[in-house]
Amino acid sequence: MAALSRFLSFIDQNAGRFIQRLADAVSIQSISGNGVHRQDVFKMALWLQGQLDTLGVQTKSVDLGRHVMDGQDLPLPPAILGRIGDDPKKKTVLIYGHYDVQPAEKSDGWDTEPFTLVVDPATDRLIGRGSTDDKGPILGWLNVLEAHKALGLDLPVNLKFCFEGMEESGSDGLDELITSEVAKGKDGWFWGVDCVCISDNYWLNSRTPCITYGLRGLAYFKLTVSGPARDLHSGSFGRTVHEPMTDLVLLMSKLVDTNGKILVPGVDEMVSVASQEEKALYAQLDYSVADVENAVGAPIALSDDKVEVLMGRMRYPSLSLHGIEGAFYGAGAKTVIPASVSGKFSIRLVPPQTPEAVEPLVFAYINAEFARLNSKNKLKIENLHGGKPWVADHTHWNYEAAKRATEAVYKQTPNLTREGGSIPVTLTFAESLGVNVLLLPMGRGDDGAHSTNEKLDKSNFIEGSKLLGTYLYEVGAVNA
Numbered sequence: 001m002a003a004l005s006r007f008l009s010f011i012d013q014n015a016g017r018f019i020q021r022l023a024d025a026v027s028i029q030s031i032s033g034n035g036v037h038r039q040d041v042f043k044m045a046l047w048l049q050g051q052l053d054t055l056g057v058q059t060k061s062v063d064l065g066r067h068v069m070d071g072q073d074l075p076l077p078p079a080i081l082g083r084i085g086d087d088p089k090k091k092t093v094l095i096y097g098h099y100d101v102q103p104a105e106k107s108d109g110w111d112t113e114p115f116t117l118v119v120d121p122a123t124d125r126l127i128g129r130g131s132t133d134d135k136g137p138i139l140g141w142l143n144v145l146e147a148h149k150a151l152g153l154d155l156p157v158n159l160k161f162c163f164e165g166m167e168e169s170g171s172d173g174l175d176e177l178i179t180s181e182v183a184k185g186k187d188g189w190f191w192g193v194d195c196v197c198i199s200d201n202y203w204l205n206s207r208t209p210c211i212t213y214g215l216r217g218l219a220y221f222k223l224t225v226s227g228p229a230r231d232l233h234s235g236s237f238g239r240t241v242h243e244p245m246t247d248l249v250l251l252m253s254k255l256v257d258t259n260g261k262i263l264v265p266g267v268d269e270m271v272s273v274a275s276q277e278e279k280a281l282y283a284q285l286d287y288s289v290a291d292v293e294n295a296v297g298a299p300i301a302l303s304d305d306k307v308e309v310l311m312g313r314m315r316y317p318s319l320s321l322h323g324i325e326g327a328f329y330g331a332g333a334k335t336v337i338p339a340s341v342s343g344k345f346s347i348r349l350v351p352p353q354t355p356e357a358v359e360p361l362v363f364a365y366i367n368a369e370f371a372r373l374n375s376k377n378k379l380k381i382e383n384l385h386g387g388k389p390w391v392a393d394h395t396h397w398n399y400e401a402a403k404r405a406t407e408a409v410y411k412q413t414p415n416l417t418r419e420g421g422s423i424p425v426t427l428t429f430a431e432s433l434g435v436n437v438l439l440l441p442m443g444r445g446d447d448g449a450h451s452t453n454e455k456l457d458k459s460n461f462i463e464g465s466k467l468l469g470t471y472l473y474e475v476g477a478v479n480a
């Protein structure tokens, strides 16, 4: 049997063990967004490095220094770099993924314990935090490596790996590592890379695989309004002082309208209007308004027009309000006037927008709106983190290889998409290595990444592992 067929059979035969390995990974609470779980992120890094070592990958754990998060000085989780194979006749593919996850508590509304992988026998879903974002895809690469090692097969390409533990919280330290390695030339870890593959996004729906050539960028803001020296009794001080929460809610209400239009002057206007030709590309995609409503679990799409909905996700910027720190949110009816409250919101950016171009518009607008309130409270605006949008050449051989692999595994033509989310390091790889970057997702559009009951369908994990391996064979066969 040819190498590829043996690889594919091995994945099917070992599905049970692969799911158990995913359960082991999910059980490590590698939440990067707070200090409480930082040691778990380190534990996850060690676990991942151990797996790669066992599978014959030469690895190194790179210390990325320290950073301050919510006033706490914390060690940054390491980048786990790896390489296997150095045959000059073969192409070299760089794989990126992240081993950190978003926070999750059962009380958020999960039906099961978030860090215990549950295999639902009724739906064949693998439910748990990180199952689809991004532990499932990372383990897909481990499955490919294990199959080749166990079968004594040579990999069709040389592989390099870069796995980070801070993606969900701004990728601190990673850009510096990549640029310093690139500056070392032939001695750098990324020397000789021909293309990059990232599996860290989702199909548009739950039936059609896709390959992705664009990501939105991000500018994340924190808006703090403070007044009294301490929290106040609303009976004693209501209507006697300027209340921070009132000011903050008024400011937050002026950022975006209920149809998604961004109200910060100049932000929406930076983006060109789509031509009829471009709209035709969105019309071709296998997608419907029902797909978005199914993914979010309610009939709340902003438009009945599929093209408008798709462009809202892929082609236009969006502004979302995320939360208010310091506000009363518990059960009961506490009659407090909070002394200081911070609103969090972010803008997803598309070309030609950049965080640097958008930030002054946001600051100027909010300062002007705050001045109109004639409040004696104090306002502070911070830009917490951000990243530029990215668009790739989808006619490149890297995309052609991914398309052939998808057709071979799924017997379907993939949707060619731009993703609404952000992976800031993508642009760093594209610019500093000067090579083509491809996004090859494993999970479906209804996986609920970042949400409650996050899942990866078993078939997506298993067929997705086959896809990643088949893609490597297709790259190995390219003559460019």
Ligand SMILES: NCC(=O)N[C@@H](Cc1c[nH]cn1)C(=O)O
Pocket: 133, 134, 167, 168, 169, 170, 200, 201, 218, 220, 421, 422, 423
């Ligand atoms: N799977 C990619 C992803 O979820 N990226 C995050 C990145 C991010 C930035 N700040 C917080 N998270 C995203 O929200 O798009």
Ligand SMILES: [Zn+2]
Pocket: 098, 133, 134, 167, 200
């Ligand atoms: Zn991710």
Ligand SMILES: [Zn+2]
Pocket: 102, 133, 168, 449, 450
């Ligand atoms: Zn994520």
